[in-house]
Amino acid sequence: MSDPAASVLQLTPRASGFARRGQPWFYADDVAKGAGSPPRLVRVHDADGRDLGLGCTGMGKLVLRLCGPWPGDGVPDRETFFEKRLRAAIDARQGRLGPDDGVRLVHGEGDWLPGLVVDRYGPVLVLQATSMVVEQALDAIVPFLAKALGAECVLARHDVAARKHDGLVQEVRLLHGKRLEAATFVEHGVRHTVHPFTGHKTGFYLDQRPARALVRELAEGRAALDLFCYQGGFALNALAGGASRVDAVDQSEPALQLAAAAAQANGLTGLTTHAANVFDFVRAAREAARTYGLIVLDPPAFAKSRREIEGAERGYRDLNRQALRLLAPGGFLLTCTCSHHMTLPRFEEVVRQAAAGLPFRVVLRQRLGAGPDHPTPITHPESEYLKVLLLQRLGDA
Ligand code: SAH
Numbered sequence: 001m002s003d004p005a006a007s008v009l010q011l012t013p014r015a016s017g018f019a020r021r022g023q024p025w026f027y028a029d030d031v032a033k034g035a036g037s038p039p040r041l042v043r044v045h046d047a048d049g050r051d052l053g054l055g056c057t058g059m060g061k062l063v064l065r066l067c068g069p070w071p072g073d074g075v076p077d078r079e080t081f082f083e084k085r086l087r088a089a090i091d092a093r094q095g096r097l098g099p100d101d102g103v104r105l106v107h108g109e110g111d112w113l114p115g116l117v118v119d120r121y122g123p124v125l126v127l128q129a130t131s132m133v134v135e136q137a138l139d140a141i142v143p144f145l146a147k148a149l150g151a152e153c154v155l156a157r158h159d160v161a162a163r164k165h166d167g168l169v170q171e172v173r174l175l176h177g178k179r180l181e182a183a184t185f186v187e188h189g190v191r192h193t194v195h196p197f198t199g200h201k202t203g204f205y206l207d208q209r210p211a212r213a214l215v216r217e218l219a220e221g222r223a224a225l226d227l228f229c230y231q232g233g234f235a236l237n238a239l240a241g242g243a244s245r246v247d248a249v250d251q252s253e254p255a256l257q258l259a260a261a262a263a264q265a266n267g268l269t270g271l272t273t274h275a276a277n278v279f280d281f282v283r284a285a286r287e288a289a290r291t292y293g294l295i296v297l298d299p300p301a302f303a304k305s306r307r308e309i310e311g312a313e314r315g316y317r318d319l320n321r322q323a324l325r326l327l328a329p330g331g332f333l334l335t336c337t338c339s340h341h342m343t344l345p346r347f348e349e350v351v352r353q354a355a356a357g358l359p360f361r362v363v364l365r366q367r368l369g370a371g372p373d374h375p376t377p378i379t380h381p382e383s384e385y386l387k388v389l390l391l392q393r394l395g396d397a
Helices: 013-020 078-091 132-136 138-149 161-166 206-218 233-240 253-265 278-287 306-325 344-355
Strands: 008-011 025-027 031-033 041-045 051-057 062-066 102-107 116-121 124-129 153-158 171-177 183-187 190-194 223-227 245-250 271-275 292-297 327-337 362-368 387-393
Touching (some): 138 171, 233 271, 245 278, 306 327, 306 344
Parallel strands (some): 008 041, 223 292, 292 327
Antiparallel strands (some): 102 116, 153 171
């Protein structure tokens, strides 16, 4: 570090208060001294000169994200920083790193690695770098991870909008090893096939692991409906848990083909896939007076921004109401939102409105979220995006 002063960034008194309360994100007005640009690792001080550990600066509105305590008072080189944080993230997931496991290995802020997500599917590692600091450190991150985990294929799923803030290009590319178009992993005894270069997100929704376990537990003897099923993560678990049959609905034909292939590969029978708009499907099901003992409702994020929240709330309310009406007495509805802007209290209110006035009682049985491999700092509610509620229609008197 030739000029130590250049590596120190000082927060304003107001922002120092936020930092003391654990808030990790800061904007241009929060910085008293030491600009965000160019993006780099910095030492962060509060307004009284007290050390707040390291931070990572950026070019978008978010000029600083904290990345945790660090010994001494300087800034480490990027190899040292990333290797230490990655090692800690790997250590935190011991027991989930077998050759057949699927796990989120790095979850941004939750691992004090803002701007980085890494998912592992057996021999494949999928990275998403959404900050310039992480992008510039890929030359250190990729070889370290490939070696530590014995990965055969490491790729970048850099086709995410968040990269625009730091002026990074959208791309999907191989970073290390050989191009594996498909990888498999086993979860709750079910083998899932992931297409890391072309699938949604990094290929699979690893975050729903706890909810998939719950579906498996509840399914015995029930007719199940998996709405917005993608490649059937929930449907397969319902079948493995003893569901009498499962209707799986998605508008994507390729996703449904993967669901059907996965059912066959796992020796699970009773799956019927429906290529349809969920809104049309539930209306038709109601008209036909069909009911289900277990329904999963896991739509894409309806609200991508704060401005879209009102329309999104209407969508969630209507869908939840329709789904509740398809429940048989005693039936369960597992309802989800993965929208950051839909907070838990807001989501519960929408579901409450959906249930109001129905001619049967609906009770809330459980609240769930993403699994422990998606750590969410309690002081940073913005990073808590997935909310899942288990509701039950009580049996008729
Ligand atoms: N439940 C899935 C993830 C759902 S992702 C899992 O656990 O893996 C959202 C899915 O909704 C996508 O597969 C997308 O193709 C589908 N989708 C989005 N809008 C839809 C609509 N109106 N009707 C049917 N499917 C839709």
